[in-house]
Amino acid sequence: MTDDFISLRSIRKTYGPVIAVDNVDLDIAKGSFFSLLGPSGCGKTTLLTMLGGLDRPTSGRIMIDGVDVTSVPSYRRPTNMVFQSYAIFPHLSVADNVGYGLRRQKLTRAEWQRRVDAMLELVHLEGYGDRSPSQLSGGQMQRIALARALIVQPKVLLLDEPLSALDKRLRQSMQIELRAIQREVGITFVFVTHDQEEALTLSDKIAVMSKGKVLQCCPPTDLYDLPVSREVAEFVGEMNLIPGIVEAQEPGFVSIAMPCFGDLKFPSGGRRFAKGDKVLVAIRPENFSIATDSNGLSLKIINRAYFGTHLHFMMTGDGLETPLTVSVPSAVARAHGKAVDSDQMTVQLVPESAVILPQMG
Amino acid sequence: MSRRSNSPYFLLTPAMLTTVATLAICMVVLMVLAVARQSYLDIDLTFSTHNVELALTSPLILKLMVKSALISFGVTLLSLVLAYPIAYLLAFDLTRNKLLWLMLFTLPCWISYLLRVLSWKLILGYQGMINTSLMGLGIIDQPIEALLYNSTSVVIALTHAWAPFAILPIYVSLEKIDRSLIRASGDLSDTPMQTFFRVILPLSLPGVTAAFVLVFIPTFGDYVTPHLLGGPTGVMIGNFIAMQFGASNNWPLGAAVALLAMLVATLLVCIFIAGSRHAIKAIR
Numbered sequence: 173m174t175d176d177f178i179s180l181r182s183i184r185k186t187y188g189p190v191i192a193v194d195n196v197d198l199d200i201a202k203g204s205f206f207s208l209l210g211p212s213g214c215g216k217t218t219l220l221t222m223l224g225g226l227d228r229p230t231s232g233r234i235m236i237d238g239v240d241v242t243s244v245p246s247y248r249r250p251t252n253m254v255f256q257s258y259a260i261f262p263h264l265s266v267a268d269n270v271g272y273g274l275r276r277q278k279l280t281r282a283e284w285q286r287r288v289d290a291m292l293e294l295v296h297l298e299g300y301g302d303r304s305p306s307q308l309s310g311g312q313m314q315r316i317a318l319a320r321a322l323i324v325q326p327k328v329l330l331l332d333e334p335l336s337a338l339d340k341r342l343r344q345s346m347q348i349e350l351r352a353i354q355r356e357v358g359i360t361f362v363f364v365t366h367d368q369e370e371a372l373t374l375s376d377k378i379a380v381m382s383k384g385k386v387l388q389c390c391p392p393t394d395l396y397d398l399p400v401s402r403e404v405a406e407f408v409g410e411m412n413l414i415p416g417i418v419e420a421q422e423p424g425f426v427s428i429a430m431p432c433f434g435d436l437k438f439p440s441g442g443r444r445f446a447k448g449d450k451v452l453v454a455i456r457p458e459n460f461s462i463a464t465d466s467n468g469l470s471l472k473i474i475n476r477a478y479f480g481t482h483l484h485f486m487m488t489g490d491g492l493e494t495p496l497t498v499s500v501p502s503a504v505a506r507a508h509g510k511a512v513d514s515d516q517m518t519v520q521l522v523p524e525s526a527v528i529l530p531q532m533g
Numbered sequence: 534m535s536r537r538s539n540s541p542y543f544l545l546t547p548a549m550l551t552t553v554a555t556l557a558i559c560m561v562v563l564m565v566l567a568v569a570r571q572s573y574l575d576i577d578l579t580f581s582t583h584n585v586e587l588a589l590t591s592p593l594i595l596k597l598m599v600k601s602a603l604i605s606f607g608v609t610l611l612s613l614v615l616a617y618p619i620a621y622l623l624a625f626d627l628t629r630n631k632l633l634w635l636m637l638f639t640l641p642c643w644i645s646y647l648l649r650v651l652s653w654k655l656i657l658g659y660q661g662m663i664n665t666s667l668m669g670l671g672i673i674d675q676p677i678e679a680l681l682y683n684s685t686s687v688v689i690a691l692t693h694a695w696a697p698f699a700i701l702p703i704y705v706s707l708e709k710i711d712r713s714l715i716r717a718s719g720d721l722s723d724t725p726m727q728t729f730f731r732v733i734l735p736l737s738l739p740g741v742t743a744a745f746v747l748v749f750i751p752t753f754g755d756y757v758t759p760h761l762l763g764g765p766t767g768v769m770i771g772n773f774i775a776m777q778f779g780a781s782n783n784w785p786l787g788a789a790v791a792l793l794a795m796l797v798a799t800l801l802v803c804i805f806i807a808g809s810r811h812a813i814k815a816i817r
Binding site for chain 1 (some may be wrong): 711713714716717718719720721722723724727731732735736813
């Protein structure tokens with residue numbers, strides 16, 4: 173598995189004065205499921221269309237499998253795209269849609285039919301070949317779009333928010349199916365989404381983008397546990413950010429003075445800090461625990477929300493600028509009974525799960 | 534509740550009345566006339582198939598019918614070929630001032646139809662623009678007489694008059710095409726040319742069909758342009774019908790031929806629609 177099956181080098185794309193993509197460098201491994209994650213307008217779709225050759229970068233180079241494809245038009249690239257709107261041809265049957273890209277290969281009618289049927293089977297739409305696209309549901313259109321792109325066996329499949337138009341339940345089942353199909357065909361998938369949960373579930377590697385730049389590119393677990401900046405921390409999942417001031421740094425650890433919590437020792441995560449640096453202690457809601465001994469900190473509960481599996485508390489304490497979100501598994505909350513139902517609750521922060529971020533950036 | 538559900542029909546009343554008065558009644562009159570006979574200056578209303586048989590068997594009427602079909606078919610095809618690129622340009626390439634461009638392209642329609650037809654006399658005539666220019670340039674020694682008073686001049690003038698009407702329906706159907714379909718086709722390794730034939734053309738077919746009907750039907754029955762520019766060889770079925778209601782004073786025959794012409798036009802349009810659908814299916 174080579175790491176630079178697709179490589180983007182200093183890719184820039186401007187539309188007049190607007191910078192859509194700003195000096196992006198990315199490497200995508202062969203056969204991996206790679207996601208571009210970011211809010212709308214961050215340049216992720218522009219990056220994808222440039223990979224597919226539907227748009228050309230203002231500057232920079234795109235290499236796919238060792239070939240420079242920067243100026244190769246889409247119809248001669250080894251990439252195929254699944255469009256956000258599916259882009260199913262309304263004047264063709266399902267089978268003709270799926271087999272659309274096969275015309276180049278001059279197949280016999282029987283061979284054509286065999287390959288279309290095989291593809292329909294892959295996306296679990298056997299026997300739908302003769303239907304008109306207007307008779308299909310959103311999820312089915314989605315599968316047809318996928319089958320149509322996969323049938324030509326591209327080196328890279330580009331997916332532009334393909335699941336965003338589906339309802340939640342269907343989206344979840346399509347996510348699982350998409351991942352299974354990717355494993356089965358072994359094609360490199362580049363997936364654009366603004367849904368962080370979707371990106372975390374599906375990807376081998378995620379690049380978080382904002383304002384045309386890649387903020388962080390790493391596997392999903394690293395992204396969730398070790399965000400590199402405040403922006404990433406806030407975009408991926410829920411995160412409590414508590415401002416603090418560095419007291420001292422010793423090998424591997426850093427002591428930070430925080431409001432309400434006092435002085436605490438955190439792992440430094442390889443970063444260097446100086447005394448007096450303003451930092452943010454980033455900690456996930458689920459990394460608090462309900463304290464039974466006196467080590468905990470008593471906070472005021474201002475709001476609680478029940479999520480089935482979890483109970484969310486909004487809590488405040490002396491000196492905290494913004495309320496903390498604390499997530500407790502329902503079973504744990506039940507076990508604590510009374511402590512959870514009162515106005516005050518004693519919680520404990522797990523320093524090992526916190527990440528220290530510079531306050532700026 | 535029932536009053537509310539009736540209101541759309543109520544609102545249609547003025548249009549319905551106008552249609553009935555101008556179209557349905559005229560059609561009934563035509564049908565009655567078609568099975569009557571002319572006896573000198575009077576019309577004998579007793580049932581007779583004489584004129585219908587005449588309309589169906591006369592070699593002259595058959596010849597005029599074929600000629601009309603050929604001329605208006607030529608006009609329609611020329612109009613479609615000329616209008617399609619303009620509609621394409623409007624839909625895909627022009628992004629600003631679309632309305633202004635559309636107005637400019639349909640500007641000829643702002644001038645009286647008769648004036649437009651007559652202006653071709655000035656252009657194609659014996660002492661017309663083309664002949665005098667060519668002679669002035671020394672390319673020809675004497676005026677070309679073949680320019681005017683034949684089928685060609687009728688085709689030119691009719692195309693000029695009707696091509697603007699073909700732009701609009703084609704433009705509308707092109708404008709409606711989801712742009713991502715065009716991108717998808719390119720992405721599935723179709724060249725821009727293949728994309729045109731496999732995606733754009735089939736999806737604009739409703740517009741092309743509408744344009745065909747819009748141009749073919751009126752030109753098939755036209756008699757003003759052939760009368761003014763057709764000369765002896767550019768006569769169409771409309772001229773024959775007009776003559777029966779005029780100088781020849783044979784209304785029943787005119788009515789029978791008019792009905793027959795309507796049937797033929799409808800049939801030809803149906804054949805075109807079926808044919809174009811078939812052709813599109815073959816392309817993919």
